[in-house]
Amino acid sequence: MFERLRQPWSDxxxxxxxxxxxxxxxxxxxLMVLFVFKxxxxxxxxxxxxxxxxxxGNVDEQIGRMVNGDEDYHLRAWPxxxxxxxxxxxxxxxxxxxxxxxxxxxxEFAPDRVRAVLVPVVRLLAAVPSVIYGLIGILVLVPFxxxxxxxxxxxxxxxxxxxxxxxxLLVAVVILTVMxxxxxxxxxxxxxxxxxxxxxxxxxxxxxxxxxxMWTVSVRAARPAIIAAAVLASARALGEAIxxxxxxxxxxxxxxxxxxxxxxLEPLRPLASTIVEDAESLQAPAVRSSVYAFALLLLFSSLxxxxxxxxxxxxxxxxxxxx
Amino acid sequence: xxxxxxxxxDDLPHGGFGVExxxxxxxxxxxRSTESISTWRWGDRIAYGMCWVAxxxxxxxxxAIVGYMxxxxxxxxxxxxxxxxxxxxxxxxKSGGFLDPILGTVLLxxxxxxxxxxxxxxxxxxxxxYGRPSWLARAVESGIEVVAGTPDIVLAIFGLAxxxxxxxxWMSFTAEGxxxxxxxxxxxxxxxxxxxxxxxxxxxxxxxxxxxxxMREASYGLGKTRIATIRRVLLPAVRPNISTxxxxxxxxxxxxxxxxxxxxxxxxxxxxxxxxxxxxxLKGTGSTLTSYVYNNSPAGEGNAAEKAYAAAFVLLLxxxxxxxxxxxxxxxxxxxxxxxxxLGGR
Numbered sequence: 001m002f003e004r005l006r007q008p009w010s011d012x013x014x015x016x017x018x019x020x021x022x023x024x025x026x027x028x029x030x031l032m033v034l035f036v037f038k039x040x041x042x043x044x045x046x047x048x049x050x051x052x053x054x055x056x057g058n059v060d061e062q063i064g065r066m067v068n069g070d071e072d073y074h075l076r077a078w079p080x081x082x083x084x085x086x087x088x089x090x091x092x093x094x095x096x097x098x099x100x101x102x103x104x105x106x107x108e109f110a111p112d113r114v115r116a117v118l119v120p121v122v123r124l125l126a127a128v129p130s131v132i133y134g135l136i137g138i139l140v141l142v143p144f145x146x147x148x149x150x151x152x153x154x155x156x157x158x159x160x161x162x163x164x165x166x167x168x169l170l171v172a173v174v175i176l177t178v179m180x181x182x183x184x185x186x187x188x189x190x191x192x193x194x195x196x197x198x199x200x201x202x203x204x205x206x207x208x209x210x211x212x213x214m215w216t217v218s219v220r221a222a223r224p225a226i227i228a229a230a231v232l233a234s235a236r237a238l239g240e241a242i243x244x245x246x247x248x249x250x251x252x253x254x255x256x257x258x259x260x261x262x263x264x265l266e267p268l269r270p271l272a273s274t275i276v277e278d279a280e281s282l283q284a285p286a287v288r289s290s291v292y293a294f295a296l297l298l299l300f301s302s303l304x305x306x307x308x309x310x311x312x313x314x315x316x317x318x319x320x321x322x323x
Numbered sequence: 324x325x326x327x328x329x330x331x332x333d334d335l336p337h338g339g340f341g342v343e344x345x346x347x348x349x350x351x352x353x354x355r356s357t358e359s360i361s362t363w364r365w366g367d368r369i370a371y372g373m374c375w376v377a378x379x380x381x382x383x384x385x386x387a388i389v390g391y392m393x394x395x396x397x398x399x400x401x402x403x404x405x406x407x408x409x410x411x412x413x414x415x416x417k418s419g420g421f422l423d424p425i426l427g428t429v430l431l432x433x434x435x436x437x438x439x440x441x442x443x444x445x446x447x448x449x450x451x452x453y454g455r456p457s458w459l460a461r462a463v464e465s466g467i468e469v470v471a472g473t474p475d476i477v478l479a480i481f482g483l484a485x486x487x488x489x490x491x492x493w494m495s496f497t498a499e500g501x502x503x504x505x506x507x508x509x510x511x512x513x514x515x516x517x518x519x520x521x522x523x524x525x526x527x528x529x530x531x532x533x534x535x536x537x538m539r540e541a542s543y544g545l546g547k548t549r550i551a552t553i554r555r556v557l558l559p560a561v562r563p564n565i566s567t568x569x570x571x572x573x574x575x576x577x578x579x580x581x582x583x584x585x586x587x588x589x590x591x592x593x594x595x596x597x598x599x600x601x602x603x604x605l606k607g608t609g610s611t612l613t614s615y616v617y618n619n620s621p622a623g624e625g626n627a628a629e630k631a632y633a634a635a636f637v638l639l640l641x642x643x644x645x646x647x648x649x650x651x652x653x654x655x656x657x658x659x660x661x662x663x664x665x666l667g668g669r
Contacts, residue, residue, distance in 0.1 A: 014550035018449035021442060022463045028517070029466050035484040036477070101377035109374050118378055120647075121385045127646040128388060129578030131613045132635050135620050136388060139628055178384055185381075211367045211374075232472070239474020242580040242613075246622040272476045272581075279585045282483070295480045299473065306472040310465065 036299055039292035042285070046073035052293065053081050060252040063278060066286035073286050077294070079254040083268035086169060086255065087244060088237040091176035096230050098177065099184035100219065106185070107192040108214050126182035134246035137175045142166040142247055150265055158259075162266060167249030170264040175243060180233040187232065191225030191316055192218050228312040235305040238272070239298060245273030271298055389639070396636020399629040405637075409591045409615070418627065421634050423592045424615040427508075428577050428641070430604070431587070431611055434512030435519055435576040440569055442516070443523035448553055451531040471521035479585040482514040486586075495606055496596045506588035507596065509605045514582050519572025526568025530561030566652045574645035577638070580613040589614060612638040 009017070043052060055078035065072050106118055146166025155164050195218045203213040219226075249267025252274075257263050269277075271294045282288045360368060407420030446463060454460035486494055487505035495507035534557060542552040558565075588594070588608025595603040610618075612634050617623050619631035 008548075009550050011549045014553075015449070015453045015455075018445050018453065019459075021445040022449045023459070024442065025446060025463055025466045025470065025520075029469055031485065032473070032477075032481045036481055039484050098377055101374050102381055105374040105378035109371065110378055114378065117382060121382050123646060124385050124389070124643060125381065127574055127578070127642055129580065129613060129638060129642055131578070131580045131616045131620075132388075132392065132639055134622070135616055135631055135635050136391065138621050139631075140391070181381070209363050209367055211363070211371050215370070235472040235474075239476055241474070241476040242584070242617060246617070246620060250622075272474060275476050275480055276581060276584055279480070279483075292480065292484070295477045299477045302472045302474060302477070303469060306465075306469045309472070310468065 033299065036292055036296045040289060040296040043073050043075055043289040043293040047075050052077055053297070054078055055254075058252065063252070063274075063287065063290065066290060067278075067281045067284055069284055071286060073289065075290050075293070077271070077290075079252045080269060080271045080274050080294070081297070082254045083248070084238060084270040084272070086268065087172050087176055087248070087270055088234050090169075090173045091180060091237050092230050092234050094173065094177045095180045095184055095233060096226065099181050099188055099229065100226060102181065103185050103188035103192055104214055104219065106189050107218075108210060122182045122185050125178065126186070130179065130240060130243040131246075133175050133179055134243035137171055137243065137247035138167070141171045141174070142168075145171055145265070154262055154265060158262065158266075162251060162253050164262075164265050165249065165267070166265075167247055167267050168265045169248070169255050169268055172244055172248045172268070173264075175247060176237055176240060179240065179243065180237050183236060184226075184229040184233045187229035188222065188226055191222040194316065195221045222316070224312050224315040228309050228316070231305050231309040231312055235302045235309070238301055238305070240270075241272035241276045244270050245276050248273060250277060389643075392632070392636050392639050395632040396639070398632070400633040400636055404630075404633055409610075411591055418625070418630070421612065421615050421630070421637075424610045424612045424634065425637065426593060427583075427587070427609040428611040428613070428638075430508055430609075431512055431515060431583070432573050432576045434508060434605070435515030436523075436569055436573050438513060438516035439519035439572055440523055440565065443520050443568070444527050444558075444565060447524050447527035447531060448557070451528055452549065452553055452557070467521050467524050470517055473517075474581075475518060475579055476581040476585075478514050478517055479582040482510055482582070482586050486510040486513075493606075496608075504588070506586050506608055507606050508587065508609060511582055511586040512605075514586055515576045515579065518575050518579060518582070519569070522572040522575060523565065523568035526564045526571070527561055530564030531557060534560055563652055567649050570645050570649045570652060574642045577611075577645065578613060578642045580617055583611045583614040584617060587611065587614065589618070591615075612641070 052075045054076055056076035057074075059075070059077055059079050062072075062075055065074075102118075102122075106115055106122075110118060143166060145168060149170075150164050150166055158164060199217050199221065200213050203217045204210070208216070248269055250269050250273065251267040252269055253267055255263050255266035255268055259266065275291050275294050275298075278287055278291050282291065360371065363371070404420035405425065406422050408422050409419040409424065411418070446467070450460050450463055483505050485491065485505075487503045489503060491505070491510070492503045494509045494513075496504040538556060538560070539552055542556045543549075547555065583589075587610065589610060590608045591610055593604060593609040594607045596606040596608070597603040616631045616635045616638065619625035619627045619634065621628070625631075
């Protein structure tokens with residue numbers, strides 16, 4: 001029986017086997033959507049397909065009730081969704097500026113010796129595991145913010161609403177930015193190299209300086225790649241669970257932008273971190289369903305971002321950039 | 324892109340701008356990059372300065388992270404920690420080392436990459452070499468991108484739902500009533516393979532696409548079939564690419580926390596399950612360095628910062644070592660040196 005397997009494969013058979021293997025990837029994705037949706041269904045059914053994302057009540061109390069075994073599916077997850085939007089949005093905004101400048105530096109201005117250091121540095125930053133970023137955050141940055149930036153007055157002003165300890169939006173955004181910048185730099189550097197050299201030379205021949213040539217020609221031509229980089233990096237930021245659960249304070253609280261500077265010091269907890277932290281109480285059916293609803297929202301957003309990233313990359317293909 | 328082509332305007336033989344009319348001769352190149360700035364407008368000078376700030380601050384941040392982890396790690400890392408079993412004592416002098424988490428990391432990485440590499444290579448070969456019908460090939464390619472963009476926490480929670488089915492009872496602990504626990508090295512490894520898959524796939528595909536057509540044609544001309552060409556000509560040629568992708572994927576697996584926390588059962592030691600040697604470890608639960616760091620940080624139950632620092636240092640060494648192994652495997656073909664980072668865009 002094994003004789004047949006040991007013989008060289010015929011072409012047709014090999015094609016079919018490899019094709020089946022490739023399709024397994026598609027089957028996995030289909031299973032993922034199916035299973036997560038199935039588990040999330042009770043929550044969606046009780047709260048309405050979209051309504052559970054909206055505001056209303058204290059989400060920590062709602063989940064607490066579920067953990068205690070009540071068959072109460074009532075869930076209004078706005079603080080968690082808002083926290084995800086805030087951390088992702090702010091980190092992407094900061095990170096895009098930072099990454100574009102760093103990419104221009106690597107491509108155009110860095111002396112060869114600096115570039116030789118900078119490229120491994122970017123790779124290193126991309127390779128550091130998120131738990132190490134989280135550890136540095138919780139043991140270094142959070143105490144620093146708690147001791148030096150938060151004043152007793154700050155703490156007192158909101159003590160009946162939320163505890164301010166230093167684990168905050170500020171720390172979360174700063175670390176998240178450092179985590180996503182390497183990915184964006186890699187994509188943007190590739191795109192800047194792919195811009196036809198003649199274009200930039202043309203600008204230079206017309207008498208503009210190096211920065212102008214870079215900014216008005218190369219960066220403008222690479223705009224689709226910058227958007228693609230931001231989109232792909234936001235998929236990463238959206239799903240970051242461990243680091244954020246360590247530094248964000250783990251309170252289901254929606255920071256209020258009208259609180260002034262205090263806004264940045266308020267704790268929060270994004271969706272992904274909520275999944276990690278509630279994974280222990282999955283035997284309660286209501287918690288389980290809610291957690292899968294969070295996962296479904298993340299899955300759906302990352303699917304949309306994948307499509308958006310794909311579309312954003314298309315214009316760059318004509319310069320031959322492989323992104 | 325050929326090697327001789329200048330990469331920046333600075334490398335152009337007659338750098339088109341900024342050359343003072345009087346600055347002729349050999350010193351021109353050097354002076355150009357320093358003196359030209361003074362003729363710029365202020366806005367441009369500020370922007371130029373900000374580029375330097377961004378680049379240098381990346382270096383500073385990386386140096387700070389690595390330096391701080393090294394100082395703390397060496398401060399708290401005792402050799403005995405590496406071969407003592409951990410235990411759940413509150414007293415930190417008795418809670419042991421992290422032998423089991425290290426073994427867990429190694430085991431999980433091996434399982435994950437062992438599953439991911441054949442699937443990824445097979446898929447890449449099919450997409451590049453066969454790819455019929457073409458809509459299916461395109462769908463598979465986008466499917467891989469979707470997998471790469473899916474957060475690891477979602478993969479973890481999907482794995483839990485999948486492997487708690489009775490169908491997969493053989494992969495993990497099954498309770499009396501038939502409830503499947505769903506958490507084991509096998510289930511976690513299966514989900515980890517999805518993390519490594521896009522990186523191995525991407526590297527293999529790039530390699531296959533860069534092989535010139537005439538290599539295939541020469542092989543067909545000698546009467547080889549397609550599959551024989553793939554096995555004897557193409558796969559040996561892309562071996563460095565596969566290794567690069569696998570090393571990057573291993574770094575990704577070793578550094579992942581979410582899947583371990585949810586799918587590995589979070590027992591400190593390797594707990595065996597069942598009586599068949601070998602399989603019992605795979606069916607059992609355990610921990611890895613990442614979950615050990617997470618649980619020993621103030622966010623977890625252990626709250627032992629020293630142990631967390633020591634374990635994090637070991638983890639950092641492993642992950643950074645894997646990433647720079649990539650350089651040793653395949654330096655050729657690297658254009659910007661950032662290919663691996665781009666593949667890691669998840």
